[in-house]
Amino acid sequence: MRPPFRFIQFVKQLHFIGYKSTFVVVLTAGFTGMVLALQGYYTLRKFGSEGLLGSAVALSMIRELGPVLAALMVTARAGSAMTAEIGIMRITEQIDALDTMAINPFQYLIAPKVVGGLIGVPLLVALFDVVGIYGGYLVGVDLLGVNAGSYWTSIESAVEWKDIYGGILKSISFGLIISWVCCYKGFYTRMSAEGLGSATTEAVVLSSVVILVWDYFLTSILL
């Protein structure tokens, strides 16, 4: 990363990757938290441990589901769009035009997207975690009658800083994977409509697979 730093480009990308993914992330997070609470409640009830529902939901969200599901949602919504945008610029010679103007396309096009991913994805993951925990509260406390105090207390006692650090580390690395893979696939797309379609599909599939594989290895290191 070298100067000139393109602050406006970076803000645009943060808006595109972060802000515009908010709706889908909130929706996914809410229902994920709700279904976790539903499943968790009936499992914990067998052992008479409904009071631990909050910690089950929160740990699942913060350690695994938040980073992974938010990253998959961003891949589907923003990653595919990144590949398509850069691919169209490649096919219509807009990237060549940047080259002929002596403007480095990596610096102008790719770097702001990578930085946007690095910052945008962790913010979305944080949002995902919070909304997911509240989704669990809605079902667990309001619908199934778990005590509100025990829901929050179990979260407070179970969640440690290392869980949060682990989630942050995962979300940063997922942000890098999404922006890197999707930009690469768009930049080196074949010069046809079919090639662009394949590049977009490959970007989404490859990003998703790499996220899941990397998640396993990172988790095994963090635990």
Added chain:
Amino acid sequence: MLKLVGVKKTLGTQPVLRGVDLTIPSGKLTTIIGRSGEGKSVLLKHMIGLLQPDEGQVWVGDVDISRLRGQPLNEVRKRFAMLFQGAALFDSMSVFENVAFPLKEKLRMKGPEVAARVDEMLEQVGLAGMGHKFPAELSGGMRKRAGLARALVMRPEIVLFDEPTTGLDPLMAKAIHELITTMQRTFGFTAVMVSHEIPEIFFLSDYVAILKQGRIAVMAPPAEFIRTTDPEIQEFISVGGPVVLSGAAASS
């Protein structure tokens, strides 16, 4: 100023350029013609370093750019501009922003200075008052004009035109050709144009070169070019109608 020596290029398994030797005269308009798929655009892209030759050299002044990359290549590219076949306007920007883009990015110009230069350029290409439009709202001819404005706004020494009239009706093609020649004479840049517009280009160009089987078969002023005895080239240049030369070229 611009010289290609023994340039060879294979794309995939297909040899495209098989040893191109070409010297582009400074301050003149040179047009490269040839059959479709002969590698004219590939040749043009070698001149600005968008493609690198497998063998041979590409000299821009006293710099061989055939192996240059990164910042040293960008330094050489500052002398160039290119008008692409589809104009290659940035579709997320208005016409004004497209033309202003190189001024802001490369010269770090700002505010009224940029506006004055862009407005002047848009007026010269016949797009005064169109700066607010986006590329998707423009006709093919207007896009080419906007692309030309963006190419010329930096006052380049060398301008490359890749089939600038493809997809335009004959009247619009004529208007774009006239605009290119007018601009070339006004600014005095070295122009290299790839075109299929035969016989019109014989009227416009100072020099015509034909790419045949991966090599430059003939390069000469139009009056000399049309006297070539190669039957294939004769057939190629006369199939679109009689060749018309400008007054000066015809008398020479």
